[in-house]
Amino acid sequence: MHLHAYDLADLAAIAYFAGFGLALLAKPSLVNRFGLEWTDRAGQVEVRCYYGAVSIGTAAFLAYLLSRHAGLDALTCVFILATAVFSTRLVATAIDGAWSHAYTRMALPVECGFVIFLGVARFAFSR
Numbered sequence: 001m002h003l004h005a006y007d008l009a010d011l012a013a014i015a016y017f018a019g020f021g022l023a024l025l026a027k028p029s030l031v032n033r034f035g036l037e038w039t040d041r042a043g044q045v046e047v048r049c050y051y052g053a054v055s056i057g058t059a060a061f062l063a064y065l066l067s068r069h070a071g072l073d074a075l076t077c078v079f080i081l082a083t084a085v086f087s088t089r090l091v092a093t094a095i096d097g098a099w100s101h102a103y104t105r106m107a108l109p110v111e112c113g114f115v116i117f118l119g120v121a122r123f124a125f126s127r
Helices: 005-026 028-034 041-067 071-096 102-125
Strands: none
Touching: 005 028, 041 071, 071 102
């Protein structure tokens, strides 16, 4: 297999995001090492970066794929992302006992419905 320089950059990005994500999935308390409070200025920046910018970046990537006539790839990408969020929320809610929180009671059915919609669309359009 021949690797291009951009393949190495892609692999480095995969390692970065997967490593960061897996570490925080396994031990959410690692976030305490950042010394952030979600109500202080640096904490607000972090929320903007990881909730705002990652969401906008994902939307931009999906739009890019659509512009390249790769709609099925875009749908596959968003299906994988939404499924990862939903399944993580479901498992983490069970582990952390967060069933009674109002946000959880809203997020789980919304995310479940979104995953079902995307899954049906993805597999219906792939035939």
